[in-house]
Amino acid sequence: MTASYPKHSDKSAIRDAATVIVLRDRMTEPRVLMGQRGAKAAFMPNKFVFPGGAVDAGDAAIPLARPMPEGCTARLRDDSETDIAHALAAAAIRELWEETGQVLGQPGDWSDPPPADWDSFAATGHLPDASALQFVFRAITPPGRPRRFDARFFLVDATALASDPDDFSPACDELSHLQWVPLATARHNYDLPFITEVVLAEIEARAHDPAPPASVPFFRNDDESNLFKRLYGARLPD
Structure with missing residues (x-):
């Protein structure tokens, strides 16, 4: 898959999305959490992918116990x-x-009743905590695909999870064959989208460095030329 930046006329078709790369045993034998999309999925059928999806309208109002680091x-x-x-x-x-x-x-209680799509999360007795998320990659789905996303990829160490990393029983059925995939062989042994291969290479290169990256790769395209740039962080107004 070649990432792209849309023409102005089709910008409305692109949805903001978040993807999560959970990295386990990063200092010894790094593994990442992946699953397989269904054969009838409209977007990337049969591919092994990281968990993720589009931003919902109500996500901006969800209380976070702690935000992401300011640099991210x-x-x-x-x-x-x-x-x-x-x-x-x-x-x-x-x-x-x-x-x-x-x-x-x-651990924490919600001050207000959670939205319906957060009910089961709240029932675990936790508030969402974004402090361990690191923004590491951004890519836009190219034109001509059935669905298009402006996807931001977030890396998180498995030690930050409040759950058993081997218990997938509460998961929905959107991804099958959930498993911890060895980072060193993931790009060779699994059917992956192109952009997932690119992201995996980026993660493999920095697997042993727990610090957030100083800059983030961004793949975009204007239908005439591919463009790769890096995001260093916008300055806040004085």
Whole structure:
């Protein structure tokens, strides 16, 4: 898959999305959490992917026990028309829970009743916690695909999970064959989307470095030429 930046006329077809790369045993034998999309899925059928999905309208109002680090939110603001860091963080945590049953949160009670799509997460006794999320990659789905996303990829260490990393029982059925895939062989042994291969190479190169990246790769396309750039973090106004 070649990432792209849309023409102005089809921008409305692109949805903001969050994808989560959970990295386990990073200092010894790094593994990442992946699952397989269904054969009848409209987007990337049969492919092995990271958990993730589109931002929902209500994600911006979800309370976070702690936000993402400021450096990550600054890079999320770079080359973006609006600041949706909070919504992206909430979407990442929600999608991780829905698709894998893994909880990224800390114990706490919700001050208000949670929205319906957060009921089961709240029932675990946790508030979503975005402090361990690191923004590491951004890519836009090329034109001509049945669905298009402006996807931000977030890396999180498995030690930040509040759940058993081997228990996928609460997961929905959107991803099958959930498993911890060895990072060293993932690009060779699984049927992956092209952009997933690119992201895996980026993660493999920095697997032993727990610090957030100083800059984030961004793949975009204007239908005439491919463009790769790096996001360093927009400066806040004085």
